[in-house]
Amino acid sequence: MNAPKVEHPAPTAKSLGLExxxxxxxxxxxxxxxxxxxxxxxxxxxxxxxxxxLLGPSGCGKTTTLRLxxxxxxxxxxxxxxxxxxxxxxPAEDRGIGFVxxxxxxxxxxxxxxxxxxxxxxxxxxxxxxxxxxxxxxxxLTVFKDRKPAELSGGQQQRVALARAIAPxxxxxxxxxxxxxxxxxxxxxxxxEVRALLKHNQIGAVLVTxxxxxxxxxADRLAVMRGGRLEQTGTPEAVYAHPQTPFVAQFLGRTxxxxxxxxxxxxxxxxxxxxxxxxxxxxxxLSLRPEGLSLASPLGQFGISARQLEGEVLSREFKGHDLxxxxxxxxxxxxxxxxxxxxxQPGDKVRLLVRAKAVVVGGQDKLGAGD
Ligand code: ATP
Numbered sequence: 001m002n003a004p005k006v007e008h009p010a011p012t013a014k015s016l017g018l019e020x021x022x023x024x025x026x027x028x029x030x031x032x033x034x035x036x037x038x039x040x041x042x043x044x045x046x047x048x049x050x051x052x053x054l055l056g057p058s059g060c061g062k063t064t065t066l067r068l069x070x071x072x073x074x075x076x077x078x079x080x081x082x083x084x085x086x087x088x089x090x091p092a093e094d095r096g097i098g099f100v101x102x103x104x105x106x107x108x109x110x111x112x113x114x115x116x117x118x119x120x121x122x123x124x125x126x127x128x129x130x131x132x133x134x135x136x137x138x139x140x141l142t143v144f145k146d147r148k149p150a151e152l153s154g155g156q157q158q159r160v161a162l163a164r165a166i167a168p169x170x171x172x173x174x175x176x177x178x179x180x181x182x183x184x185x186x187x188x189x190x191x192x193e194v195r196a197l198l199k200h201n202q203i204g205a206v207l208v209t210x211x212x213x214x215x216x217x218x219a220d221r222l223a224v225m226r227g228g229r230l231e232q233t234g235t236p237e238a239v240y241a242h243p244q245t246p247f248v249a250q251f252l253g254r255t256x257x258x259x260x261x262x263x264x265x266x267x268x269x270x271x272x273x274x275x276x277x278x279x280x281x282x283x284x285x286l287s288l289r290p291e292g293l294s295l296a297s298p299l300g301q302f303g304i305s306a307r308q309l310e311g312e313v314l315s316r317e318f319k320g321h322d323l324x325x326x327x328x329x330x331x332x333x334x335x336x337x338x339x340x341x342x343x344x345q346p347g348d349k350v351r352l353l354v355r356a357k358a359v360v361v362g363g364q365d366k367l368g369a370g371d
Contacts, residue, residue: 019084020045021204022069022172027078029064037076039064040228048171049202051195053215056225057251062208063102065225066174069206071095082172098165098173098203102180104157106149106164112136113145116163131167138197139163155186162194166203173198175207179214191218212252216240224248242277246361249287256288256334258358267358270332272309274358284363290337292356295325298349309352313344327352 023045030037039061046052054062067073069080071092080087087095106115113132120128136142139159149157158178165173178194179187195218198205209215215222216236223233224247232239232248243249246257260267262280267273269286276286298310311329318340325336325344329352336352344350 021048021050021083022046022206023081024069025079027065027068027080028076029068029073030076036228038228039068042078042230044223044230044233046172046204046206049199049204050220051198051205051207051218053207053209053219053222054225055209055212055215055222055252057210060225061228062225063176066176066206066208070097070099070174096170098168098170100161100165100173100175100178102177104161106157106160108149111146111148112141112152112160115149115160116167119164119168135163135167154182155190158182158190166201170203172204172206175205177209178207180211216252224251242359243287243361246285246287249359249361254290254335256290256293257361258286258288260284260286260358262360262363270330271352271354274354277357277359280360280363282363284360286358287361288354288356288358290324290335292354293334293336294338294353294355295327295336295342295344295350296353298351311350311352313346313348313350315346316344
């Protein structure tokens with residue numbers, strides 16, 4: 001018997017990851033003519049199945065950006081394109097995008113089943129039931145299908161909201177601070193489950209959060225947003241290791257900002273001569289992460305340059321997996337992250353060791369390519 005001929009669909013630019021699933025360009029929104037726009041020229045792309053996070057402080061325009069993409073607000077400028085189709089003038093219900101709200105926005109009078117079925121009104125009753133059951137099983141809520149939202153825990157409500165958003169089979173869902181009302185332990189496990197579910201089903205997502213740890217661990221790529229603009233976009237690793245501005249360095253993690261005078265790949269600073277991750281010339285501002293510094297006992301009789309790096313422990317914060325010191329060095333205070341066994345106490349004299357390269361985050365004459 002001849003083997004059946006298997007026909008594979010021809011790969012498309014999108015299935016090969018060459019064409020973005022979502023392309024946002026120049027998105028701008030102004031709520032008041034006398035005030036600056038709350039979203040200004042925001043541009044980014046999301047690939048199929050990719051998780052992208054918008055991270056920034058309260059009021060920087062994250063939720064508004066998400067609402068513009070969803071079509072809940074009209075934009076004043078810019079374009080939202082999904083799957084090569086311009087959505088900019090389509091109403092929200094025709095965009096084929098799922099949305100999970102911060103407060104979940106579940107219908108209190110409907111059961112879990114009813115909430116998830118709500119977005120599936122175009123299907124026959126039989127197809128609808130089958131799809132709701134499939135999605136409830138996917139999020140592990142089958143046994144709760146007859147309960148009302150008020151009879152569920154916060155984590156279970158969160159999963160109903162997610163199930164409702166993914167039930168119509170969107171390629172993209174928008175998540176507005178979806179984990180913020182969960183307690184710390186549940187937040188971590190729910191985050192892991194949601195991430196696995198999105199990845200397994202190849203659903204792209206844009207997550208809005210002000211929690212840097214959440215953005216770093218949940219997203220494939222992220223953008224740090226400030227005052228309505230995206231300040232830096234990249235993988236969590238790249239943005240954390242190579243912040244391009246003082247704001248990004250401070251918002252994504254903790255850091256020490258140190259002025260210096262750069263000459264190529266080195267800079268003279270109050271901490272002595274530091275090696276840089278990229279070449280620069282002239283006055284610069286440098287970022288040194290607390291984990292790039294460590295403490296040792298003072299040197300005693302050794303030379304002046306070593307004594308320059310002698311300081312005093314101001315405070316010690318034990319956190320189980322690590323330990324954070326505040327250390328005074330001359331007129332400067334620095335944050336140093338050490339292993340939990342580190343023995344120093346407030347008042348101890350210590351010597352500062354620089355273990356990492358410094359990143360140029362400001363200065364007129366930054367040279368070389370950034371990440
Ligand atoms: P948070 O993390 O606190 O939710 P956010 O980064 O999501 O903040 P947005 O909710 O997008 O910020 O708000 C950005 C700015 O736009 C804020 O100054 C807010 O007051 C303003 N804003 C949002 N919605 C409206 C509206 N409908 N009318 C007028 N101003 C608005």
